[in-house]
Amino acid sequence: MSPKIPMLTAGLTALGLSWSGIATVCVADSAEPPAAVAPAASESTAPSPPTVLLLSNGKVLQGPILKEDAGYVIKHKFGEIRFKRREVEGCFATLQEAYQYKLKHTPERDPDERLKLARWCLDQKLYDEAREQLQVLLTLNPNDAQASAMLYNLDAMAERAATRDQQVARTAATIAAEEEPGRPHELDISRIRKPSRRAQALGLPAIFDLPPALAFRRYQEFTRDVHPMLQRRCAKCHNEQGQAGAFQLIPARGVRDYGNELLLRANLDATLRLVNPEDPAHSDLLTHTLLPHPPSRQLLFTGQNDPAYRLLSQWVNSLKAPK
Structure with missing residues (x-):
């Protein structure tokens, strides 16, 4: 261990800070004691530091997270934001872990809670997970028009994405053929991606x-x-x-x-x-x-x-x- 590490640890302790919140997934005010963390044999086996902060209101912030005695600090490009413990539901290494946590705490047969989770997934752009929750909801309540509409639009969005990919592939082939007909040519990825980005930004809705x-x-x-x-x-x-x-x-x-x-x-x-x-x-x-x-x-x-x-x-x- 580097001789600087004990000095850093002592300095953080003096400031009332701890790196323990960065070592594992942390759930605020959990009734269960945290599991013991085994010493890492190497950097490759060390757990990923949490970078996803799930607030009690369902919002998500991402960035390096530091655990304090009074709560949590998350760093982003504009500075630091502090949250009290009661404002934080948990911190996780990935957004997928946050989803699994929310799924675990969602009543299995409650359509309203399933719909809330599906909306949360959509807000976080977890489209596959949102589709899964909507499908479960429709097994509980097949006549839920809102869930049906949301699922329909998810499928439509996936179809539009597939169409865009096909259009980009055709555009790539056209660029290659125009630049050097009759001869294989290495494609310019930056040129291929331009129409894809425009289409993705526009959404290209179909109206009659x-x-x-x-x-x-x-x-x-x-x-x-x-x-x-x-x-x-x-x-x-x-x-x-x-x-x-x-x-x-x-x-x-x-x-x-x-x-x-x-x-x-x-x-x-x-x-x-x-x-x-x-x-x-x-x-x-x-x-x-x-x-x-x-x-x-x-x-x-x-x-x-x-x-x-x-x-x-x-x-x-x-x-x-x-x-």
Whole structure:
């Protein structure tokens, strides 16, 4: 052992800090005593230091973690953040370990808790794990429209990713053929990845027969203008628990959900089912929203001159493909 190690340990002890939280997975305020850590025979067998901090509110922070007497310190590029013990649920070496911890503490036959875990997985981009939880949820409650919509959009996202990969492969072959026809050529990976990154950033939503660029513009307008209005005026009733009929939206739980692509895609698909691409002006989405809504017979809009209705009408009419 280096002679500097005892000095470092003594210095940390004097500051009330400990590296024990960096040696293994740590669970805050656990009722079970921590397992003894065997001395590492070499660096290759030493446990990975935890870099994933799971907060009590479900949020996740990543970075080097230091355990203090009063709680935890996590370092990131902007500095350090301190959390009290009661604010931390646990710290883990990987995000997958954090998922396994949450899975272990999720009631097996509780659909609501399964849905919460699936949403957490989506927030962390653990798409395979989210799909697994949604499938389990649907075995418990086959009629859960929200879980079905989320699973549908996960599958659609996977299909889009596969399509992008195929497009990138074709682009790579085209680049090679154009640069040096008839002769094998080493591909420029940086050039191949450019279209993939653009496609991944855009998402390329499919809206009827609109060209991709125009479809993306309509999707932007839906995200910015139409979807927030539908959430305010429609989602309280038109959801899996309300009197939804054929029109079901996934309600946003907060501001963060307004940027959730899976939720946006699910609600876009639900909205497009009420649009007639051949005659958008006579779409159910426009005609039905001007009628009294049961059971209160309340009007969603004051009339065709209502600014919100005009916004919706303008967007719906823009969905007709140019000839």
